[in-house]
Amino acid sequence: MNAISGAYDWLATGANWQGEKGVWRRLAEHLYFCGVALAVSCLIALPLALWLGHKGKGGALAINISNVGRAVPTLAVLVLLTLTPLGRHGDVPTLIALVLFAVPPLLTNAYVGMREVDRSVVEAARGMGMSGRQIFARVELPLAYPLVMTGLRSATVQVIATATLAAMAGEGGLGRIITAGFSLQDTPQVVAGAVLVAALALAAECLFVAAGWAFDPMRRRA
Template identity: 40%
Template sequence: MNLFLDALAWIFSPERLEGQYALPILFVQQLWYTFVSVLIAAVVAVPAGWLIGHTGRGREVAVAVSGAARAIPSFGLLVLLVLLFGVLHRPEAAVVTFVLLAIPSILAGAYTGFEAIDRRVIDAARAMGMTEWQILFKVEVPLGLPLLIGGLRSAVLQVVATVTIAAYVNLGGLGFPIIQGIPLGRFDQVLGGAILVAALALVLDALLAWAQRAAVPRALRDTAPPGRRIPSRIPVRTPSTEERIAA
């Protein structure tokens, strides 16, 4: 308990707002690497996932590539890319590492969103004379958007937690207090940095969870209050024998 209080005292200390490694600067660095990496990964993975989901081809390849990418250790990949890119290109090496980490979740969200759509809806759209592009952007994309945002949500959480290793190659971020505090024995600083990373991840997760719920098409939401749900079919009254005779 004392360590937790010490960590909170470290976070709210006025010294954390001063210098090159002030907490606001570290927050901005953490968010910048996260959003840039997820954006680049989305540009690559979303069209590929939509193509796989729309055509039904290449799913096995996508699953194999995603599984291989998840198995790569992020820290080892970051160090390897820094050595390959050179010391002067550490930010680029870090972004490539985080992009590779984010692609599998976004790719899976993109094509599973299309696969979850009832095929009868697609067949009905084709029967109405809609072109493949119209089916893609007017039917599949809106209906598959919630699962795509779910993939983005997973990718953001993975990346924002992994960006902490960028501090190992002196790129800042909220991992800097953790990495600096371990050799110094400043465990209040280590815990404080971990709390900040966790708090940032929880805030981003809450925002994306709201966006995922908002992405569900209005026609599919059940907004009726409990006990007053709209029936699935209208009840039909059967006329009595006397009414049939009178008719």
């Protein structure tokens, strides 16, 4: 209980939010890692998954390959990349590790969403004279949208939580608050850092739920 009340006091102290080591600076660094990693992951995974799902070929192989990223611990990947020449390029190892971690849920959910579209609906659209591109854009993609958004939401929350490991490589982010707390043996600071990460993940979850509902093409058609 003392740790919880101490964490509240730590978060309520204005000095802990200011400066280069303050919460606002660490939050900006955390959002940078997460935003760049998710953007790159989406550019890699979504076009490939949607195309494979539309064609119905090679998806199982792509998913199995991408799932290798789940089998290898992110921290291990980060340490190995830091020891390579890439470690000389600042935050590149961290971003690569986060991309490898974010690709599997994006790829899997998008592919499964496309393949679970009712084939009779696709055949009906084809019978109406729609081209392959029209079927993809006006039939398959709207119906796959919920699973695509689920994958994006899952990847976002996981990346936010995993980005705390950037502190292990000497990078920034909210993880630095936690590691600094461990170094100082300051349990309230450790708890405060964990609360900040959890709050950010929860906020992202709520944001994507609202965005998924607002931009759902099937809802707008209805």
